[in-house]
Structures are given as structure tokens and as C-alpha cells.
Amino acid sequence: MQYAHLGRSGLKVSRLALGTMNFGDVTDEAESFRIMDAALEAGINLIDTADVYGGPQSPDMEQGYGLSEEIIGRWLAQGGGRREQIVLATKVYQPMGTGPNDKYLSAYRIRKAAEDSLRRLRTDHIDLYQMHHVDRSTPWEEIWQAMEQLVREGKVTYVGSSNFAGWQIATAQNAATARRFMGLVSEQSLYNLTARTIELEVVPALRHYGIGLIPWSPLGGGLLGGVLGKTEGGRRTTPHMRKTIERHRPRLEAYEALCDEIGERPADVALAWLLHNPVLTATIVGPRTTQQLATSRRALDVTLSEDTLRKLDEIWPGPGGEAPEAYAW
Secondary structure: OOEEEOOOOOOEEEOEEEEOOOEOOOEOHHHHHHHHHHHHHHOOOEEEOOOOOOOOOOOOOOOOOOHHHHHHHHHHOOOOOHHHHOEEEEEEOOOOOOOOOOOOOOHHHHHHHHHHHHHHHOOOOEEEEEEOOOOOOOOHHHHHHHHHHHHHOOOEEEEEEEOOOHHHHHHHHHHHHHOOOOOEEEEEEEOEOOEOHHHOOHHHHHHHHOOEEEEEOOOHHHOOOOHHHOOOOHHHHOHHHHHHHHHHHHHHHHHHHHHHHHOOOHHHHHHHHHHOOOOEOOEEEOOOOHHHHHHHHHHHHOOOOHHHHHHHHHHOOOOOOOOOOOOOO
């Protein structure tokens, strides 16, 4: 396994991070345990979840959300030094109840959400506590006050963001600096060959502030996983997926042909392309089975030539570079 610093921090995490959004929903507990065991054996030490992960919301709010954290907590409770071998990341923001303060990033909500996550995860600290989305209604003074309190109490070690715009990252970081607080060490963003908008503003902001990028949906919801070369079944048969495939068919044909030309699986090429980005710390893989996890490791050994990178840019063009040069002289 390869490791990299989490942004500008001294913490090292595996360049493949185990995403657990499927745990409790698509993947049952027994298979989830096997996936985490296999990840640990492979050297993957960053396990990423969220309080909201685990399945569809039930009417009584007693089932569904929180299941992913609970599964991870029961896996950790088996002992064997599991907790000491992983960097545990979870998130706060999404609704976890029907009350007016059961969502977003008020200090009240952050404190309660952290306590609830710790209980479900059966641990006394969260290594990376991530804001799942920006809260435009709560001032940064309040958000950082709440995060600082959790750090002082030893319940949180590092703070990250997810789905932030570049200017929101800058605002958050400047507010943290004014309080002499470390602020953000990572940002989770939608980023893959088919979705490159963050190259305009987010990537430059992350590079400037020393914040590590952790892309989610690295395979574009399965689109970059060799969708044309696979047999019918799974998500590709849904009306939405079929429509997406047809919209991108010329590019997908060129992409899969290029992957055949260099002798690599499309999924591995998509992950390897992300790993070439120096701002990137780790990319999330969200396997539904242990077999899917095993095949993801190949991407670490794939080296893409300058010619291949150029061809990928031609097939899946980005926004034209960074702002403002992408759209102005």
C-alpha cells in the first residue's frame, strides 16, 4: 500500500480510502466485516463513513441512517487492535431526525452529532470529522468554536470539509487562522474524469492552503468502470443509467478503446488518473464486495504516460484549466 500525508498534517493515510456508504444498505453486516478485514490486511488505514450512511430514512427515524457507523462500531468492538490501526473518518450535516436542530452545523448540532457518532462507532475519538456540506446559515465563529471544543476534549483530532466551493474553503480557513486553529486538513469533492469542475477553483484553493483532496465517486457512478464491456445487469439497467450511457457513448467508446490499447481495466485507469494529481491525498473506493476491493488495488501500480494523459484530456476535457485563466486572458 502507498501512503501520503493528509493535507499539510503529519498524519499518513493510505492512498486508497475505504468508503462505507454501502454498509447496511447494499452490503450486509457480514460482508461489510469481510471487506474491512480485507482492507486492513491490504494496508488500507483510512475508513470513511458518515452519520447519515446506512440506507433509506424510515418514517420513525429508528432505522436506516446510522447503520454504517453501527456496523463499523461492531467491527471495531471485536478488538485485535483494529481501532489503533485505522484512521476513522465520519461526517456531520445531514438530517438525522425530524427536529429543527437535527441537521446542519450549529454548535448545538455538532456537539450532539459527534456524541451520537462516537456512541455508534463504539470509540472515544474521531480521527477526521468532516462537514458534509457548507452551512450558509451558521457563522464560522460558531462552527470553529464547536470544533475546537471537540478537539480540546480529545473527541476529534482533525477537521475536514466536503462539497465546499473554493471561496468557502478560503473563508473557512481564514476564520480558523484568525482563531489560531488548524482548520481544514482535507476536502471531499466530487471528482473524476467525467466531473472536473473543481479544477477551476477548488483544487487551486486546496493547493494554496495545504488541504488534501479526497475525491468521491471516482468512477462516475460506475460509468468509468468499463460499462460498455460488461454484461447487462446492475445499475446499468436502470433508465437513468441507460440514458447516461447513451449521452456519453462516443466518449465511453473512445475511453474503453484507449484502456484496451494500454492493457489496463477502465476502472484502474480512472483511479490512476486521479492518483496522478499532486493535490490528492487519497481516493475513496466504495466496494460492495471483497472482490471489488481486491481489484481496486491494481490502480496503485498503474503509471499513465504523458501521451495517455493527453488522450484522456481529449476524451474527457476539463474546464480548461484553473480560474481565471480558464475563461479570461
